[in-house]
Each structure stands twice: as structure tokens, then as C-alpha cells.
Amino acid sequence: MSLPDALSRLPKAELHLHVEGTLEPELAFALAQRNGVRLPYGDVEELRRAYDFADLQSFLDLYYACMPVLVTAADFHDLTAAYLARAHADGVAHAELFVDLQVHLGNGVSADDVLDGMTSALAAAGERWGMTGGVILCVVRDRPVETAHAALDAVAHRVHDLVGIGLDSAEVGYPPSLFVSVFDRAAAMGLHRVAHAGEEGPPAYVREAVELLGVERVDHGIRAVEDPDVLALLVGRGIALTVCPLSNVRLRAVPDLAAHPIRALLDAGVQVTVNSDDPAYFGGYAADNYAALLALGFTAEEFAGLARTSVRASFAADDRKAELLAGIDAWEAAGPV
Numbered sequence: 289m290s291l292p293d294a295l296s297r298l299p300k301a302e303l304h305l306h307v308e309g310t311l312e313p314e315l316a317f318a319l320a321q322r323n324g325v326r327l328p329y330g331d332v333e334e335l336r337r338a339y340d341f342a343d344l345q346s347f348l349d350l351y352y353a354c355m356p357v358l359v360t361a362a363d364f365h366d367l368t369a370a371y372l373a374r375a376h377a378d379g380v381a382h383a384e385l386f387v388d389l390q391v392h393l394g395n396g397v398s399a400d401d402v403l404d405g406m407t408s409a410l411a412a413a414g415e416r417w418g419m420t421g422g423v424i425l426c427v428v429r430d431r432p433v434e435t436a437h438a439a440l441d442a443v444a445h446r447v448h449d450l451v452g453i454g455l456d457s458a459e460v461g462y463p464p465s466l467f468v469s470v471f472d473r474a475a476a477m478g479l480h481r482v483a484h485a486g487e488e489g490p491p492a493y494v495r496e497a498v499e500l501l502g503v504e505r506v507d508h509g510i511r512a513v514e515d516p517d518v519l520a521l522l523v524g525r526g527i528a529l530t531v532c533p534l535s536n537v538r539l540r541a542v543p544d545l546a547a548h549p550i551r552a553l554l555d556a557g558v559q560v561t562v563n564s565d566d567p568a569y570f571g572g573y574a575a576d577n578y579a580a581l582l583a584l585g586f587t588a589e590e591f592a593g594l595a596r597t598s599v600r601a602s603f604a605a606d607d608r609k610a611e612l613l614a615g616i617d618a619w620e621a622a623g624p625v
């Protein structure tokens with residue numbers, strides 16, 4: 289089997305995945321019809337043609353415009369189940385899924401419907417394929433901080449259905465320091481903490497995420513490469529980055545793949561994982577993001593290393609991590625090429 293084909297058999301954890309970013313145009317229109325919701329696009333082709341992004345904000349405008357099609361627990365179940373099936377085919381054995389709960393609450397959907405749909409799909413994937421994973425409530429940073437607290441209020445009775453809290457959406461102008469009260473509260477509720485930082489925002493936002501929010505992983509974090517002190521902070525604390533190569537190219541966080549700092553980050557000693565972010569919009573699921581690195585000369589040994597880091601940086605139980613690491617050893621020993 290060739291190395292590109294073998295990448296979908298490499299056991300891996302996906303740690304940076306927005307469930308709403310897995311909404312394929314066909315499902316968007318099916319749900320719009322099911323719920324009597326009008327999308328601001330005529331058909332699947334017109335929607336797909338709009339996937340030409342100049343930056344993060346131009347993507348977010350379209351991403352949020354599609355979200356009103358998600359109304360019922362069944363919608364969240366179907367969306368999550370479709371992603372998990374696709375991820376399973378890509379060798380994803382553990383998946384931690386972000387959800388922008390504030391947006392859904394604002395659309396009149398209940399937190400229980402969102403979580404019922406997602407957790408039932410995760411449970412079914414566990415039974416069917418032995419997949420593990422969980423839900424990370426992502427704070428939408430360009431909405432008022434009170435609405436983030438309201439989202440925490442809405443899930444307080446079922447914190448056991450979440451693995452963590454995150455921070456996403458428009459980055460520049462919304463530094464992590466604005467969200468200390470939300471993250472302190474989430475930590476007290478027993479949630480793991482992660483945050484998007486250093487995607488479009490400066491390395492100082494990566495430092496704030498680590499020092500003020502106490503995050504265990506930084507999502508994207510690629511602009512850390514611009515500041516040796518921030519790199520040293522990540523290396524010193526063993527904080528992993530959840531890098532999304534195809535997303536960074538499509539949202540023009542980097543001019544092209546050749547200019548992506550993933551190698552520089554690895555060379556600096558940073559723990560790096562590879563993920564798909566919003567795969568329905570960026571042209572590739574987990575294995576496609578690994579395969580993109582073939583163009584940068586990544587070897588089978590390096591891919592196995594990236595997968596090991598994804599497992600170690602995950603919030604899976606220790607025995608599950610051991611099981612997945614054994615699977616990666618077996619993949620490498622079998623000699624994929």
C-alpha cells in the first residue's frame with residue numbers, strides 16, 4: 289500500500305474539529321428542507337461556489353449563515369454521525385468535537401437538543417467502531433462575554449457530557465484575556481481548557497491563552513513561530529498545537545503550503561498535531577490534512593510521530609491512549625510503503 293493510502297489507516301486523534309464545519313452542502317440543503325429554513329444560496333452548487341475565502345472572517349460569515357438549518361436533536365445527531373463515519377474512514381479513532389453553543393442558543397435551539405444529538409452520535413460510533421471522543425463547548429469570542437456565561441449556565445446540569453471548553457471565531461480584537469472569568473468558571477466545573485490563538489492573531493494571544501486561560505492545548509497557534517519566547521513557553525510546558533494545514537491555506541493564514549510553519553514548529557521542539565478544522569469547507573478531512581504534508585517531504589516515521597502526539601495530547605483515558613499508541617506502533621512496524 290502506498291504511503292498516501294496508508295495515511296487513512298494510521299490510527300489518530302482529531303482534536304481540532306468544529307462540528308458545524310462538517311456540514312456538507314448536500315446535508316445543509318436536506319436539513320433546510322426538513323426544517324423549512326431558507327438558506328441564502330439557491331442550491332448546492334451555488335453554496336459550494338461561495339467557498340472562496342479571503343480570510344477567517346469571510347469564512348465565518350458563510351459558516352454562520354448555514355447554521356440556522358441545525359434545529360433539532362436529530363439534526364445534530366445526523367451531522368455528528370456523518371462526520372464520525374467519514375472520520376472513521378480516515379483512521380480517526382478518537383475525536384474531540386467543538387460546538388458553537390452560543391450561536392445555537394441564539395438561534396433558539398436548546399443546549400439539551402445540541403448535546404443529546406452529539407452525544408448520541410458519539411455513543412453510536414463507540415458501539416459500532418470503538419471510537420472514543422467528546423464535546424468541547426467553544427466560546428464564540430466575538431459575542432458578548434455574558435452569552436458565554438449563559439452557555440455555561442445552560443450546560444451546568446450535564447457537565448459530564450462535555451470534555452472541555454474552547455475559544456473560537458473572529459480572533460483579532462478579541463484577545464484571550466477577555467475570557468478569564470469564563471475559563472476560570474469552566475475549570476471549576478472540571479472542564480479541560482483549550483483556545484484558538486495565533487491563527488490570525490499575534491503570538492501575544494498564544495501567551496495569554498497559556499498564562500491567563502490555563503489552556504492545555506492551543507488551537508492553530510502557528511503564529512507562535514514568530515516569537516522565540518512564546519515557542520519556549522509552549523516547549524517548556526509541553527503544550528501541543530492543533531495545526532490545520534488545509535484550513536490555514538484556504539483562509540490565507542499562510543500564502544501556500546510551502547510557506548506553512550509546521551516544520552519550523554516541529555524543529556523548535558513544539559508538540560504538533562494535524563487536524564481538519566472545518567473539513568466540509570476546506571477541501572479535506574483528517575487524512576487529507578496528513579496527506580497534504582507529503583508535499584513538504586514528511587515521512588512515514590514523521591506521520592507516526594504526529595499521530596502519537598495527537599493521542600498523547602488528547603483527553604482520552606490513559607488506557608485508551610495506550611491502546612491507540614499500540615495501534616500506531618503496529619502501523620509503523622507493518623511498513624506502510
Ligand SMILES: Nc1ncnc2[nH]cnc12
Nearest residue numbers: 306456457458484565566
Ligand atoms: N478556523 C477557525 N478559526 C476560528 N474560529 C472558527 N470557527 C470555525 N472554524 C474556525
Ligand SMILES: [Zn+2]
Nearest residue numbers: 456484507565
Ligand atoms: Zn478551528
